[in-house]
Amino acid sequence: MxxxxxxxxxxxxxxxxxxxxxxxxxxxxxxxxxxxxxxxxxxxxxxxxxxxxxxxxxxxxxxxxxxxxxxxxxxxxxxxxxxxxxxxxxxxxxxxxSGLEPVHAGRFYVHTSTHAGTAPSGTRAFLIEAGLAFGTGQHETTTGCLLTLDALKQRGAVFRDMLDLGTGTGLLAFAAMHLWPHAYATASDIDPIAIDVTRENAALNGIRIGNREGRLALAVAPGMSHRLLRHRAPYDLIIANILAGPLIEMAAPIAGALEEGGTLILAGLLDSQAERVANAYRRQGLRLADRIDRGDWPTLRLVKRRGK
The missing domain is CATH 3.30.70.260 (ACT domain)
Structure with missing residues (x-):
């Protein structure tokens, strides 16, 4: 950059x-x-x-x-x-x-170039510079998502079609692709700058861009309104680290794009907003399966009920 x-x-x-x-x-x-x-x-x-x-x-x-x-x-x-x-x-x-310390979350280690070469043994390091897009790994919402992904892998979860909605820097998409390298992966953001940043970060971290299995497809899109996002649905994993308001507003289209039994990871909300966000998705046929709390910032893991 x-x-x-x-x-x-x-x-x-x-x-x-x-x-x-x-x-x-x-x-x-x-x-x-x-x-x-x-x-x-x-x-x-x-x-x-x-x-x-x-x-x-x-x-x-x-x-x-x-x-x-x-x-x-x-x-x-x-x-x-x-x-x-x-x-x-x-x-x-x-x-x-120089003031951004690396983040160690499960098997992931996120750092800027200032701390290059400091990754602990056995971790997957991602170089994400501070800059124009949301998602450097420093905030508790991003850390919570990384920990949730890591826990899913430890439980033996397997995903084939993944979406990082509101990707920011691309970090969460990169992490999911590391865990499930043979899946189709998509990252979208309403901000074209974020998609430019994601493309640059992909090059820095050895992530291949493209529409094939094991590559990351990119789209500038508000919510789910893009032909690529609709074409690739239903997803078995959706990650949305956005804000509480948009998460509630988009509950129906996000839930509609998730396959039965699929996993939804939500973040970007405060503890005081968690119940309202969870309720919005319960009404769409999802159940709250787990949550990770990092300070005042919870990360919710929901599962879509079958038969909905």
Whole structure:
């Protein structure tokens, strides 16, 4: 991925330790932005353990909408005016990646180029750079999905036709393909940038693109409305790490694309939203089989009942 060198910007606001911890990794609210920033948090006052700082790195000068979204992430800043500065001749992407620690989830190890060569023995390493798409592996929702996939493999599950809906960086599709290398695999996203990023990440991680078994087919699509997605249905595995609202709205088409007995993995929702999301899919003939909780972020595993 090409890195911005001179037209980058940094927005800085104070925050609390709790707010900094909540921003550790991917932040769903940033998906609303055309050019989402990379976030970094750090201690601001060594003698005050609750005084932290949020730095948001943008490829373009942040507009009013972007500033408002960042402000909502740190309500403790109140009406304090953010400091916005242009970064001259700085490789902001590499700098920001230095703060992203690798994620070890089951048999998967997700890292940026800063931590290349650090994968523990016996893990499948994926190089996913921080950048323009949601899904670097840092957020608890992505980690929960990786752990759920790993647990399914340990139980002996076998899948033949898989869909990663709202793929972001392609990571979850890559992980599923590693576990079930002979399956047909599809990844889609409403954002064409995400599909471009997925294609680049596939090349970096040895994932073959194409429509054949063992290759990843890509589609820019809102929800299930794409000829490729409809043609490949029904799926025996669908992964949707999106947000609670869209998951509820798309319950009928997602459930309709899942074969009887098929597995659905849902993430991107808060613990307070889990029951509403699960109920939306129960009404479509699915049952909640399992869940993994990572902080306030649950990952739900549902199974479609037979005869529905």
């Amino acid at each position: 090409e890195q911005a060198m001179s037209d980058s910007w940094k927005l800085t606001l104070p925050c609390t330790l709790a707010e900094a911890q909540a921003l550790n990794g991917e932040v769903p609210a940033l998906a609303m932005l055309v050019s989402p920033p990379v976030l970094m948090t750090s201690e601001d006052e060594p003698d005050n353990p609750d005084a932290w700082r949020l730095d948001a790195y943008f490829e373009v000068e942040p507009d009013d909408e972007a500033i408002a979204i960042i402000r909502r992430l740190v309500p403790s800043a109140g009406r304090k005016k953010p400091r916005i500065e242009r970064l001259d001749e700085q490789d902001w992407l590499t700098m920001s990646q």
